[in-house]
Amino acid sequence: MVLKVTDLVGGYSTIPVLKGISFEVKKGELVGLIGLNGAGKSTTINHIIGILQPFSGMIRIEGVSLDDDPQRYKEKIAYIPETPILYEELTLKEHIEMTIMAYNLDKDAAWKKANDLLKVFRLENKIDWFPADFSKGMKQKVMIVCAFITNASLYIIDEPFLGLDPLAINDLLNLIETEKKRGAGILMSTHVLATAQEYCDKFVLLHEGQVKAQGTLEQLRASENSQVNASLSDIYLKMAKEG
Incomplete structure (x- = not known):
């Protein structure tokens, strides 16, 4: 088990968002959130x-919690946020060197x-560029490169397709498949x-x-009493409207 979230x-305040x-x-395994x-x-x-x-409950990555060993826990994670976060004073090369360290x-x-x-x-000739020189999609690619050199146990990818061109989306999906074969777990929102x-x-x-349903597409169709050919979008919209 790579990631286990329990109860x-x-x-962000005294009122819980997660219940x-x-x-x-x-x-x-690639799990869609x-x-x-x-x-x-x-x-x-x-x-x-x-x-x-957390207010309560437990999060473990390969059996390690943040309270057990913060450094070991965080070294197991590579995170790609929805909005790229880069240091304006560092070149692409320096971002990679910082990740390595x-x-x-x-x-x-x-x-x-x-x-x-x-x-x-397609960033090999932009190694000395600063973030100000990059488009949003190129910044996203920098985040992807830095994340996937880590050989992390768990990749967390938040809205990865925003800002990426179709070719880059295909490259990212191929990269995800490669990391799955290596044994990494991936959580993608x-x-x-x-x-x-x-x-x-x-x-x-x-x-x-709240988690309203989870499992494979076939399991979701069965749990939500949906048609055998119902899409993920059909299932979620039906569940959200009923909720």
Whole structure:
């Protein structure tokens, strides 16, 4: 088991946003975190990456909690936020070097992987550029490159398709498949339900801070008494309206 969230209650104030949610991400599994705006997706992610402290419940990555060993816990995570976060005074090369130092990576091996990814995302000739020189989509690619050189146990990807061109989306999906084969777990939050339906192994459907349903598409269809050919979008909209 890569990620195990158990009875998580939490939020940003004394009033909980998350109301006892539980789900898992296994090795080699891509799990889609699905929900409307305000359903609790970002709050869930912020608890997993350690920005927010749970009111109660437990989050473990490969059996380690943030309280057990903060450094070991965080080294197991690579996070790609919805809005790219880069240091304006650092070049692309320096962002990669900073990632290598932060994760205590072998420099030669990490740079070999970084160079391969830079070619995939067509950034190899922009190694000395600063963030001010990049478009939003290019900044997103920088975040992807830095995340995927870490060999993390758990990748958390928040709305990865916003700002990416179709070719970059395809490259990212291929990269996710490669990391799944390596044994990494991936939690992906997205509103692009058609792509999620095609690529995710399982889904966690959040509504008003609760897990309303989870499982494979077939399991969701059965649990929501949906038609055998119902799409992920059909299932979620039906569930949200009933909720």
